[in-house]
Amino acid sequence: MEQKNRTKESWFYHFAVCLIKIWYAIMFRIEIVGKENIPEEGNAIICCNHYSNYDPFSAAIYLDRLPRYIGKKELFANPVLRWMLQQVRVFPVDRQAAMDMKAVKQALAVLKEGEILGIFAEGTRVKEGEDVAAKAGVALFAMKGNAPVIPCAISGKYKFRGKIRVEYGEPMMLEEFRGVKLTTEVMGEITAAIMGKVEEMKVKA
Numbered sequence: 001m002e003q004k005n006r007t008k009e010s011w012f013y014h015f016a017v018c019l020i021k022i023w024y025a026i027m028f029r030i031e032i033v034g035k036e037n038i039p040e041e042g043n044a045i046i047c048c049n050h051y052s053n054y055d056p057f058s059a060a061i062y063l064d065r066l067p068r069y070i071g072k073k074e075l076f077a078n079p080v081l082r083w084m085l086q087q088v089r090v091f092p093v094d095r096q097a098a099m100d101m102k103a104v105k106q107a108l109a110v111l112k113e114g115e116i117l118g119i120f121a122e123g124t125r126v127k128e129g130e131d132v133a134a135k136a137g138v139a140l141f142a143m144k145g146n147a148p149v150i151p152c153a154i155s156g157k158y159k160f161r162g163k164i165r166v167e168y169g170e171p172m173m174l175e176e177f178r179g180v181k182l183t184t185e186v187m188g189e190i191t192a193a194i195m196g197k198v199e200e201m202k203v204k205a
Helices: 004-008 011-027 073-077 079-087 101-112 137-144 184-201
Strands: 028-033 044-048 068-072 091-093 116-120 149-156 162-168
Touching (some): 011 028, 073 091, 137 184
Parallel strands (some): 044 149, 068 116
Antiparallel strands (some): 149 162
16 A cells, blocks of 8 residues: 655655665664554654664664654754755754744644654663653653554664664553643653663663
8 A cells, every 4th residue: 555655755765765775784684573563554653762873764764654753953954964854854853942842743743644753752862871761752742643652672783794673562552641631740651651662672782
C-alpha cells in the first residue's frame, strides 16, 4: 500500500537514504528488530534513546515510512544544512524556551496528518552511564495527538564494523492515561513508562 507521506518525500531524501545505506553497509553491521511494529498507515511516535549523531539515521533509513524529526534550531543557522534538513522534512525547536509552541503545533499537525513523528525524549545526546531526565514532550504529543508510541532502542558502538542493533517495540497505546488531566505528574509517569521500555530493550555491551 502506498503511504500518504511518501508523496511528500523529495528526490534528495531518496538520494540521501541510498548514500547513507551504502555508508552503513561499509562501516557497521546493522541488525533491525521489530520493524513489523511500525504501522503501515496512520500516525505514531517513534521514541528513541540518543547517544550519537548517527541515531536519527539508524532509526529511520531502514523503514518504509519516513519519520518527521524535530531538530534543534541551531542546526538551521547554516543555510546549506537548513536546506538539507528541510528536504528530509525536519522542523526546528528552540530548546532554550520553556515551551516552543510553534514546534508543538507543528508536531501535533504531523500526527493529525497521519504521519510518524520521530523524537529523542532526552532532548540531547546521552553518553553511556549518564543520567539525563527525559522531557515530557513525548507524553504531550502522544496524548494531544492521540498517537501510539513505538519505543525504539539503539544499542552498540558506532565504530568500524561495530554492531548496531535497532529494535522497535510493540506500540504503546497508553490507554490508562487517556481522558486523564495532563498534569506535570501524569506526563512524568507517561514519559517514565515509555523510556523504561526503551531502556529495557537496550542490549547491554
